[in-house]
Amino acid sequence: MSSPLQSAIDEFLRYLKVERQLSPLTQSNYARQLAALVIIADEMKISAWTQLEPTQVRTMAARSRRTGLSASSLALRLSALRSFLDWQVSQGMLCANPAKGIATPRKTRHLPKNIDVDEVNQLLEIDFDDPLSVRDRAMLEVMYGGGLRLSELVNLDCRHIDMASGEVWVMGKGSKERRVPIGRTAVTWLEHWLPLRVSFGCEDDALFLSTRGHRISARNVQKRFAQWGIRQGVASHIHPHKLRHSFATHLLESSGDLRAVQELLGHANLATTQIYTHLDFQHLASVYDAAHPRAKRGKKT
Incomplete structure (x- = not known):
C-alpha cells in the first residue's frame, strides 16, 4: 500500500499526464525526483506533506547534495518539489508552499556547441540516391532548416x-x-523522399519511417546522424541538438533578431534564447583578442 506521501505524488503525476499533458520524459523526471524526496522525508520521520516546513526543505536539499547530486540535478529536484507543493496549494491540501523561498543552487552554464556553416554544408552534401540516404538527407535538411x-x-x-x-x-x-518554415532545400528533399516512403510499407501517417515501416525512433535518428557525420568527414560529433543549436546561432548571426529566433525555436521564455547572444559575443571577443593591438596578451611595453 502506498504511503500518504506517495499517494499525493501519484495524484500529482496523473494531473501532469492528463491535464497538463507534459511529455513522458518530463513526467518521468518529476516522478524520479519526487520518489527520491519521499525516501528522504521518511528518513526525517515526515509522514505527511502538511508537516513540511522551510527548514526541512533546506535539510532535504542538504541531504540530497551530500549524496553527490550535481547542482543541476538538485535544481531539478527542488523545482519538482516546488511544482508539486504549488499543486497541493491549488488543491487546498496546503495553505502555503514551504519550498517557495528556498534558493536554487547556481548551475554551471554550458554554452551550446554548434558547427559552422561550412561544416553544415559538408554534412548535408549527401548525394547517394538509395532510399535510406534520401530519408536521412531529408531529416537533416528539415531539422537544420527549421x-x-x-x-x-x-x-x-x-x-x-x-x-x-x-x-x-x-x-x-x-x-x-507552432508553424515553422523549413526552407526550399528541405522541401526539395521531402519531394524526393515522399515517393520512396511508400516502399517502406508505412503503417501510419508518420513522415519519417524505419526500415520496418514504423515511425523512426529518436535513438535511430541520433545513430544515423552520427554515422553521417563520420561518413561526410565532419570533424565534430553530429547529433540532432547540435543542428538545432547551429540553426539558432547562424540565424541570429545573420539577422540579429532575437525575438524571431525565439519564436522559431519555440522557446516560451526569451531568456532561454538569450544564451545564443553569449555565443555570438564569445565569437566577437575571440576576434577582438586576436586582432586588436590593445588586446595582445603577454607583451611588455
Missing part, C-alpha cells in the same frame, strides 16, 4: 507538411503547436 527538436522531428506526420508554403506544423514542449 531548428526542430529531436522529438518534434520524429513526431512529424505527412499531414503536418505544407509543401506549397515550405512550412511544417510541430508540437513543441507543453503541447504547444
Whole structure:
C-alpha cells in the first residue's frame, strides 16, 4: 500500500499526464525526483506533506547534495518539489508552499556547441540516391532548416507538411503547436523522399519511417546522424541538438533578431534564447583578442 506521501505524488503525476499533458520524459523526471524526496522525508520521520516546513526543505536539499547530486540535478529536484507543493496549494491540501523561498543552487552554464556553416554544408552534401540516404538527407535538411527538436522531428506526420508554403506544423514542449518554415532545400528533399516512403510499407501517417515501416525512433535518428557525420568527414560529433543549436546561432548571426529566433525555436521564455547572444559575443571577443593591438596578451611595453 502506498504511503500518504506517495499517494499525493501519484495524484500529482496523473494531473501532469492528463491535464497538463507534459511529455513522458518530463513526467518521468518529476516522478524520479519526487520518489527520491519521499525516501528522504521518511528518513526525517515526515509522514505527511502538511508537516513540511522551510527548514526541512533546506535539510532535504542538504541531504540530497551530500549524496553527490550535481547542482543541476538538485535544481531539478527542488523545482519538482516546488511544482508539486504549488499543486497541493491549488488543491487546498496546503495553505502555503514551504519550498517557495528556498534558493536554487547556481548551475554551471554550458554554452551550446554548434558547427559552422561550412561544416553544415559538408554534412548535408549527401548525394547517394538509395532510399535510406534520401530519408536521412531529408531529416537533416528539415531539422537544420527549421531548428526542430529531436522529438518534434520524429513526431512529424505527412499531414503536418505544407509543401506549397515550405512550412511544417510541430508540437513543441507543453503541447504547444507552432508553424515553422523549413526552407526550399528541405522541401526539395521531402519531394524526393515522399515517393520512396511508400516502399517502406508505412503503417501510419508518420513522415519519417524505419526500415520496418514504423515511425523512426529518436535513438535511430541520433545513430544515423552520427554515422553521417563520420561518413561526410565532419570533424565534430553530429547529433540532432547540435543542428538545432547551429540553426539558432547562424540565424541570429545573420539577422540579429532575437525575438524571431525565439519564436522559431519555440522557446516560451526569451531568456532561454538569450544564451545564443553569449555565443555570438564569445565569437566577437575571440576576434577582438586576436586582432586588436590593445588586446595582445603577454607583451611588455
